[in-house]
Amino acid sequence: MANSSNCVNYNCTTLGTRLPAECGVFAKGGISDFILLNCDHQLTDPSDEVQVQAELDAGRATLVQGVRIGIDAPSANTIDSLIACAPDPVLNYDRTATIIDGSVCDNIDFLNDLSDGRAFGGIIFRLCDECKVLWVDAAVSFAGGVIVPDNNTEAVRYEGTISWKDTRNPSFYTEPIGIF
Secondary structure: OOOOOOOOOOOOOOOOOOOHHHHOOOOOOEEEEEEHHHHHHHOOOOHHHHHHHHHOOOOOOEEEEEEEEEOOOEEEEEEEOOOOOOHHHHHEEEEEEEEEOOOOOOOOHHHHOOOOOOOOOHHHHHHHHOEEEEEEOOEEEEEEEEEEEOOOOOEEEEEEEEEEEEEOOOOOOOOOOOOO
């Protein structure tokens, strides 16, 4: 006989429907471009090219192209359970992405400003081959610096980490036409 009281569920949320990958086709990784949103951005739909262009024109967003980014596995932040014998609940997730930028020589001031400890209002990542973007609608920050290899067989580059906290994964949207 199944034990129906093996966990406490306050019915706060419901589990959505999972759909299988259509015909076994999966999205490919790789992020080469992103839009960095200022804290005062007014974007509500990252797939709307009019809204995105308005943010760029108003100076509340910055388009960065020609980089290499991958989003890393999140790390759960848990709290001690307040119920005996229950697992510790997840409170939030620390999320990161790794960025590599080879355009160091002409962009050192930009890269210094990027990694000076400030927070940004969100980020839109463009997947290379998918006509899709991922929107992080949370405060993000950058940490990193210039790497100078000890030989001439590697490129000088900026390597860093983009960090944010969010209980949710970044959302997928259709790429806004004509922006990237």
